[in-house]
Amino acid sequence: MMEFLNELQTAAFWTGLLAIIWVNIILSGDNAVVIALAARSLPARQQKQAVIWGAGAAVVLRIILTIVAVELLRLPWLKLIGGVLLFWIAVKLLVPEDGSDDGVESSENLWAAIKTILIADLVMSLDNVIAVAAVAKDSFVLLILGLAISIPLVIFGATMLMKIMDRYPIIITIGAGLLGWVAGDMMATDPVLKDWVDANAAWLHWAAPAAGAAFVVATGKWLAARAEAGRREVVDLGEGSETGAPR
Amino acid sequence: MLKFLVAVDGSAPSSRAVDHLIRHVGVLKEGAEIHLLNVQHQIPYGSRVSSVVGHDKIAQFHREEGMAALKTAMQKLDSARVKYHHHIGVGAEADVICQYARDKGCDQIFMGTRGLGSVSNLVLGSVATKVIHLSPVPVVLVK
Numbered sequence: 001m002m003e004f005l006n007e008l009q010t011a012a013f014w015t016g017l018l019a020i021i022w023v024n025i026i027l028s029g030d031n032a033v034v035i036a037l038a039a040r041s042l043p044a045r046q047q048k049q050a051v052i053w054g055a056g057a058a059v060v061l062r063i064i065l066t067i068v069a070v071e072l073l074r075l076p077w078l079k080l081i082g083g084v085l086l087f088w089i090a091v092k093l094l095v096p097e098d099g100s101d102d103g104v105e106s107s108e109n110l111w112a113a114i115k116t117i118l119i120a121d122l123v124m125s126l127d128n129v130i131a132v133a134a135v136a137k138d139s140f141v142l143l144i145l146g147l148a149i150s151i152p153l154v155i156f157g158a159t160m161l162m163k164i165m166d167r168y169p170i171i172i173t174i175g176a177g178l179l180g181w182v183a184g185d186m187m188a189t190d191p192v193l194k195d196w197v198d199a200n201a202a203w204l205h206w207a208a209p210a211a212g213a214a215f216v217v218a219t220g221k222w223l224a225a226r227a228e229a230g231r232r233e234v235v236d237l238g239e240g241s242e243t244g245a246p247r
Numbered sequence: 248m249l250k251f252l253v254a255v256d257g258s259a260p261s262s263r264a265v266d267h268l269i270r271h272v273g274v275l276k277e278g279a280e281i282h283l284l285n286v287q288h289q290i291p292y293g294s295r296v297s298s299v300v301g302h303d304k305i306a307q308f309h310r311e312e313g314m315a316a317l318k319t320a321m322q323k324l325d326s327a328r329v330k331y332h333h334h335i336g337v338g339a340e341a342d343v344i345c346q347y348a349r350d351k352g353c354d355q356i357f358m359g360t361r362g363l364g365s366v367s368n369l370v371l372g373s374v375a376t377k378v379i380h381l382s383p384v385p386v387v388l389v390k
Contacts, residue, residue: 029291029292030292034299037304037308040304041309091294092295096294097289119302121298124295165292234336234342237306237309237313239286
């Protein structure tokens with residue numbers, strides 16, 4: 001108890017908490033959106049079921065993966081791998097969808113929807129968990145808080161998060177940069193490198209995160225700009241023509 | 248025949264823009280070719296979500312939201328027995344509106360001064376402002 005109260009008084013705790021909240025908003029939101037989209041085409045009663053199953057699975061996965069991730073991140077090389085994964089996720093956050101993805105076979109029944117949701121849950125929980133574990137570092141409190149915060153976001157957050165991101169897209173940019181920061185920091189503290197870095201290149205402890213953040217934002221923005229420029233044709237999802245009586 | 252682009256988002260000003268357009272068209276001897284357009288924002292997390300759910304699901308989402316936004320305008324035009332083509336675009340509104348105007352060779356754009364997303368004190372919404380800057384043709388703004 002004393003330890004906990006002491007921890008609450010450190011700046012590291014509060015900045016860590018802010019970072020975890022941000023990371024969770026970014027990385028739970030997409031899970032929530034997928035659940036909402038996959039369930040949309042179902043009849044109302046089945047929609048509820050799909051959301052409940054999907055969100056429930058996400059919660060369970062997150063708990064299991066958190067435990068696994070924390071243990072794994074102690075092993076050599078895994079922080080490096082995790083860092084690369086986070087970089088990739090972070091950059092992809094900044095790139096708009098390009099109309100070419102087919103995704104999982106899209107059909108209109110409950111099981112197909114749940115299948116889509118479970119796959120999304122697995123992929124998206126994994127990176128949420130890695131990011132939270134990386135930000136939490138040694139703090140058990142932050143880890144649990146991080147996990148706890150992500151759960152209601154995934155379950156209830158789709159509409160609200162979509163609206164917020166839409167209105168303030170800078171949240172995503174900052175979030176992606178934050179992930180880059182976390183990834184850089186994680187890679188610099190991998191057990192394989194840690195001792196060498198501490199002895200010879202202690203400056204990497206701030207340079208790697210900073211470089212990570214800059215890299216993510218620059219790469220993401222560049223790729224997004226390329227995607228925009230490449231999009232010549234006009235997107236039109238309407239049917240084209242409708243009639244009243246001719247004048 | 249003149250070609251008009253009317254950009255709507257389901258808001259009251261854009262509805263009034265449609266009313267104004269209908270009165271306009273009523274005066275023209277040979278009517279006009281009308282293009283009704285609603286622009287949807289890209290969803291956040293675009294590429295991550297689409298790699299799991301697929302592009303079609305997202306397109307379907309945009310289409311449904313777009314049709315909902317177009318509903319009032321379509322009803323008004325139908326009641327006035329005016330022919331039109333309807334479109335749903337995706338992206339940054341002002342850019343897409345002007346792109347459509349250019350591509351369809353429209354002579355004029357009709358739109359509301361403000362839309363659904365606006366904040367109270369602005370005289371002119373951000374989309375309308377950008378369209379004025381970017382538009383290749385005259386723009387009629389309805390309050």
